[in-house]
Amino acid sequence: MSTLTETLVAVRPADPAATRAALDRQDRLTKPRGALGQLEAVSVRLAGLAGTCPPPMPEPAAVAVFAADHGVHAQGVSPWPQEVTGQMVANFLAGGAAINAFARRSGAAVVVVDAGVATSLDGLVPDGAVAEDATQVDADAPKLLARKVRPGTGDLSTGPAMTRDEAVAALELGIEVANGLVDAGYRCLITGDMGIANTTASAALIAAFTGASADVVTGRGTGIDDETLNRKVAVVQRALDLHSAVVQEGDGVEIVAALGGLEHAAIAGFVLGAAARRVPVILDGVIAGSAALVAQALAPAAVDACVAGHRSAEPGHAVALAALGLTPMVDLELRLGEGTGAALALPLVQAAVAALGEMATFDSAGVADKGE
Numbered sequence: 468m469s470t471l472t473e474t475l476v477a478v479r480p481a482d483p484a485a486t487r488a489a490l491d492r493q494d495r496l497t498k499p500r501g502a503l504g505q506l507e508a509v510s511v512r513l514a515g516l517a518g519t520c521p522p523p524m525p526e527p528a529a530v531a532v533f534a535a536d537h538g539v540h541a542q543g544v545s546p547w548p549q550e551v552t553g554q555m556v557a558n559f560l561a562g563g564a565a566i567n568a569f570a571r572r573s574g575a576a577v578v579v580v581d582a583g584v585a586t587s588l589d590g591l592v593p594d595g596a597v598a599e600d601a602t603q604v605d606a607d608a609p610k611l612l613a614r615k616v617r618p619g620t621g622d623l624s625t626g627p628a629m630t631r632d633e634a635v636a637a638l639e640l641g642i643e644v645a646n647g648l649v650d651a652g653y654r655c656l657i658t659g660d661m662g663i664a665n666t667t668a669s670a671a672l673i674a675a676f677t678g679a680s681a682d683v684v685t686g687r688g689t690g691i692d693d694e695t696l697n698r699k700v701a702v703v704q705r706a707l708d709l710h711s712a713v714v715q716e717g718d719g720v721e722i723v724a725a726l727g728g729l730e731h732a733a734i735a736g737f738v739l740g741a742a743a744r745r746v747p748v749i750l751d752g753v754i755a756g757s758a759a760l761v762a763q764a765l766a767p768a769a770v771d772a773c774v775a776g777h778r779s780a781e782p783g784h785a786v787a788l789a790a791l792g793l794t795p796m797v798d799l800e801l802r803l804g805e806g807t808g809a810a811l812a813l814p815l816v817q818a819a820v821a822a823l824g825e826m827a828t829f830d831s832a833g834v835a836d837k838g839e
């Protein structure tokens with residue numbers, strides 16, 4: 468069996484007994500029922516995933532930043548030059564990006580995965596930063612996994628972004644990274660992305676999976692003017708028209724091959740890998756949301772392993788979250804990516820598990836429950 472098939476077979480829904488036990492325990496803890504709001508729902512989700520109540524603390528955590536370039540950049544959908552993707556990879560490895568600051572705060576390790584950066588990283592990678600595999604990732608310094616599937620995708624508005632084989636290779640790369648991190652002892656995975664123009668591919672994927680129209684799911688990404696936004700909507704619409712047969716009849720692999728990016732496919736694999744190992748994965752913004760739709764199409768129960776870290780300002784993200792049935796933990800109007808929104812949610816997810824595991828019950832604390 469291929470790695471992808473094996474992983475898809477291993478993805479199973481939440482354990483009903485552990486889910487019930489967590490719901491029941493939440494109702495006996497010393498607080499009004501439901502008073503911890505979404506934290507209660509997250510703790511129940513993690514219990515169902517782990518198959519035990521309370522679930523293990525989701526720590527240590529690792530952020531995987533999947534980096535790749537996009538042929539659709541040629542359509543003028545982003546004001547930033549493509550070279551910025553590779554330059555930001557160097558910045559992640561030097562510890563200077565927003566995700567590095569947030570990961571240091573929450574004690575998460577950072578691994579950058581070159582899934583398909585188009586420009587050369589020669590001379591940009593600090594000594595000692597290259598790791599052989601994800602088991603070498605630690606919180607001391609960010610690591611690079613050099614696993615380019617191809618140097619950037621084709622332009623999804625004029626042809627398929629990649630071949631089916633390349634999409635499978637990128638999915639299996641994400642699975643390999645998830646497996647390596649779990650083997651290394653990480654018990655919470657966090658998605659990150661870097662790829663100039665990747666909000667265009669995200670919008671196309673979200674429209675393809677949800678049926679929402681291009682103008683509803685396409686946003687300003689890094690920040691574009693009205694003229695560029697109109698062009699971006701037209702590019703997404705053209706891509707949906709061009710690939711309409713795949714959108715109607717294709718499976719998740721064919722859809723991500725036609726309309727996605729290498730980081731989207733790799734993040735979908737990362738989600739599937741986490742789900743198969745029953746380790747929670749905190750999703751970042753619109754890129755992660757669109758990648759999770761790919762994972763959901765391939766193995767619906769993969770969503771049971773996901774926590775939506777935040778809701779991004781990119782309009783397609785709310786559409787993706789609704790289709791995934793996920794409620795975001797925070798909404799800080801972020802529109803950055805890299806894993807920033809998900810990393811900010813890590814302490815909240817850990818607090819949710821701490822409440823379920825550590826709070827006293829009405830019985831054990833001798834606190835009177837309200838009569839019913």
Ligand SMILES: Cc1cc2ncn([C@H]3O[C@H](COP(=O)(O)O)[C@@H](O)[C@H]3O)c2cc1C
Nearest residue numbers: 545660661662663664665666688689803804
């Ligand atoms: C300096 C810089 C750092 C970033 N970090 C994440 N992104 C984010 O912005 C990009 C997507 O936006 P669009 O589709 O509009 O190009 C992605 O690389 C994403 O990770 C960045 C973008 C820039 C410019």
Ligand SMILES: O=C(O)c1cccnc1
Nearest residue numbers: 688752753779802803804
């Ligand atoms: O939602 C995101 O993660 C996002 C939004 C804008 C630009 N880059 C990423």
